[in-house]
Amino acid sequence: MIFVKGEGAYLWDLDGKRYVDYHAAFAPHFLGHNFAPINDAIIDVLRSGESLFGAGPTLLEGRLAELICENVSAVEKVCLQNTGSEATSLAIRLSRAITGRQHVIVVQGSYNGNQDELACNVFNALSDIGPRVSPGEYPLRPLGAGTTIEATHFIHPINFNDLESVRYVCRRFPVAAMITEPILQNIGVVRPRDGYLAELRALADELGFLLIFDEVKTGFRHAIGGYSEIAGVRPDLVTYGKAVANGYPLALVGGRREYMDYLVHPDPAKRPLVGGTYNGHPVAVAAAIRTIEYLLANRVQVYQHVESLGQQMERGLRDIFAAHGVSASIARQGSAFSYYLMPAGPVDFHDIMEHHDFEQDVALRRALIELGEFFIPIATKQCSISAAHTAEDISLTLEHFDRAVATVWSGRAAWESRLGSL
Numbered sequence: 001m002i003f004v005k006g007e008g009a010y011l012w013d014l015d016g017k018r019y020v021d022y023h024a025a026f027a028p029h030f031l032g033h034n035f036a037p038i039n040d041a042i043i044d045v046l047r048s049g050e051s052l053f054g055a056g057p058t059l060l061e062g063r064l065a066e067l068i069c070e071n072v073s074a075v076e077k078v079c080l081q082n083t084g085s086e087a088t089s090l091a092i093r094l095s096r097a098i099t100g101r102q103h104v105i106v107v108q109g110s111y112n113g114n115q116d117e118l119a120c121n122v123f124n125a126l127s128d129i130g131p132r133v134s135p136g137e138y139p140l141r142p143l144g145a146g147t148t149i150e151a152t153h154f155i156h157p158i159n160f161n162d163l164e165s166v167r168y169v170c171r172r173f174p175v176a177a178m179i180t181e182p183i184l185q186n187i188g189v190v191r192p193r194d195g196y197l198a199e200l201r202a203l204a205d206e207l208g209f210l211l212i213f214d215e216v217k218t219g220f221r222h223a224i225g226g227y228s229e230i231a232g233v234r235p236d237l238v239t240y241g242k243a244v245a246n247g248y249p250l251a252l253v254g255g256r257r258e259y260m261d262y263l264v265h266p267d268p269a270k271r272p273l274v275g276g277t278y279n280g281h282p283v284a285v286a287a288a289i290r291t292i293e294y295l296l297a298n299r300v301q302v303y304q305h306v307e308s309l310g311q312q313m314e315r316g317l318r319d320i321f322a323a324h325g326v327s328a329s330i331a332r333q334g335s336a337f338s339y340y341l342m343p344a345g346p347v348d349f350h351d352i353m354e355h356h357d358f359e360q361d362v363a364l365r366r367a368l369i370e371l372g373e374f375f376i377p378i379a380t381k382q383c384s385i386s387a388a389h390t391a392e393d394i395s396l397t398l399e400h401f402d403r404a405v406a407t408v409w410s411g412r413a414a415w416e417s418r419l420g421s422l
Contacts, residue, residue, distance in 0.1 A: 001369075006033030008388035011374055019374040020393050022383040026376075027185070028242035030221050030335070031291065031302075032388025038246050041290035042283055050282040060285045067292045068254065072225045074213070074238045075254030079263055080280045084216035084241035085113030087251040088179060091237045092117065093272045094253070095177035095210040097262050105169050105178035105209075107160045108138055109349025111186035112179050112214050119143040121157040122186065126353050135164035159348040160184055161193045163203065170207045177237075178204065179212040182227040186217070188338030188380045189331035190346050197233040204236065210259070216241035216251065217382070222334045223303070224295055248287035249278075302387050306335035309385050309394050313337055316398035324405050335385040352380060360408065367404035373397050 005012040009032055011019045021033070031038070050060065065078050081087045092104055104117070108129070112118040121129070121141050129138050138157040142149050149155060156173065158165035160180070169175060182197055184190035204211040212235060219226035219240035228235055236259055241251035254260070265271040295302060314332045317339055321328040329345045331338050340346060342355035361379040368375045375383055385394075 008032040008034075009386055009390070009393055017372065019369070019372050020389075020397055021374045022385065022397070023374050023376040023381075024384040024386060025247060026242070027217050027221065027336070027382060027384045028245070028247040029384075029386055030243040031246045031294065032386045033247070035246055035388070037294055038248075038287050038290045041286045042248075045282050045286040050286075052278065052281055054277065058280065058282065058285075060282055060289065061280045064285050064289050064292075067289065067296075068252070071292070071296060072229075072254065074225060074228050074234050076257040077260035078252050078254040079260065079274060080285070081251045081253065082249050082276055082278050082281070082284070083113075084214075084239060084251045085115055085118075086276065087216065087239035087241060087253045088113040088118060088212075088214055089115045090253050090272070090274060091212050091239055092177060092179065094237065094259065094262055095212065097265075097270055097272045098210065098259055099174075099176045099208065101174040101176035101209070102154050103156060103169070103173040103175045104154060105156050105158060105166060105175055107180045107184070108157050109160065109187045109190070109352070110179075110181045110184055110214070112181075114143075116147045117149055117152070117155055118179070119147065120149055120155060124349075124353070129350075129353075132159075132350050133165070134159060134162050135168035137165065137169055159350055160190060161196050161347050163196070163199050166200065166203050167207075170203075170209065175207070175209040177210040177212050179214055181218065182213045182215065182231060182233070182235075183218055183333055184349070185333075185336055185382045187349055187352060188340065188346075188382055189333050189336050190348065190352075191331065191333065192231070193347065197228075197231045201233050201235075210236040212237045212239070214239050217336075218333075220244050220291070220295065221336065221384075224292070224299065227333070244291065245284050245288035246291045248284040249281075250284035250288050303334070306385055306387055306389075309389055309391065310335050310337060312391060312394045313385065313398070316394070317401065320398065320402045320405055323402075324409055326405060326409060335387075336382050337385070338380065338382055340380070356380065363408050363411075364404055367408050368400060371400040371404060373400050373404075 002014045003011045011021045108121050111122045156169045215226040220243040223229040237255035314330050317330050327343045329340045331345045341357040346352045358379040365375040365377040
């Protein structure tokens with residue numbers, strides 16, 4: 001499948017077929033594809049004489065930093081990066097410089113970037129990781145070949161919503177940081193249990209590690225201050241990307257002033273390296289400035305709109321599965337939603353691996369694509385509603401979803417019937 005155009009909530013492929021887009025390029029297009037105010041800001045900066053100077057901060061970078069630090073309670077200082085992977089990598093390096101420790105806790109099923117150390121334990125099968133471990137840590141499973149992660153022994157995967165496993169690892173290793181999505185959106189929408197994030201904050205303070213929230217997916221989509229704003233829990237460091245520039249390549253690391261100041265520490269032995277030719281590129285910075293300005297000016301309207309659409313989608317999906325006798329649960333946070341082919345919403349990725357029907361999930365997504373609804377055909381992946389979607393879009397999607405469920409499950413029933421007659 002080759003797409004050639006994106007506008008608002010829609011994509012068009014090479015043959016001219018239109019799709020309602022619920023993938024949004026892995027979720028950055030919160031305001032929709034080719035959002036006119038952002039395109040205008042980019043055109044303006046291209047005509048202004050701004051360039052990639054690569055020597056000292058620019059006025060644009062200063063304006064973006066000012067917007068973020070004034071409006072995101074978790075951020076007192078900020079450092080711009082190009083991608084979420086660069087931001088999370090820097091956050092880990094910074095936490096090690098601050099604490100003088102090496103070990104890092106990660107969460108099973110939480111994707112925190114493609115760098116050597118963090119690209120692990122994302123999509124596994126039960127045969128890869130074995131039975132549930134709690135308290136304890138899971139076997140380390142690199143996400144692809146060519147890494148050295150298994151040789152260093154610095155990374156410790158545990159389950160989401162498992163405080164005792166945090167204690168378990170910290171009793172055995174000098175932990176510099178725990179990095180986690182505050183709500184797991186790499187594997188759909190897995191919510192923290194009541195009090196879980198606050199307890200993580202307390203454990204970090206008690207045991208001396210830094211709490212890093214990876215809000216690359218959740219930041220600016222659920223609130224301007226991300227999910228930490230909703231939860232009322234302040235991390236030590238936080239990373240943002242994706243929606244912060246509505247699809248343009250910009251990410252950032254922010255956090256408490258005393259920690260961020262290590263990036264300019266007077267002692268070179270305590271100062272982490274920050275590099276990147278394209279950090280602070282004027283096009284991406286202009287896109288981020290206009291995105292945040294628009295969200296600030298239209299905060300109530302935008303977030304109420306996507307919440308209303310999310311409620312419409314959630315109700316509709318629940319009714320469709322029930323009408324077809326399919327055991328399923330719907331998980332949602334604002335504009336992000338997912339369905340699980342299991343009777344109750346999951347508490348962690350191990351729960352999903354044990355109970356979710358991955359094969360049927362992909363079959364349903366492929367049937368939806370045939371009907372003009374672009375759900376990325378990867379099981380459990382988060383689906384994203386944008387501010388450009390309308391109630392009519394959701395209604396059309398639900399009609400198609402009903403047809404897709406009928407087609408996929410009737411086909412499965414026929415297959416099982418034939419199998420039983422053999």
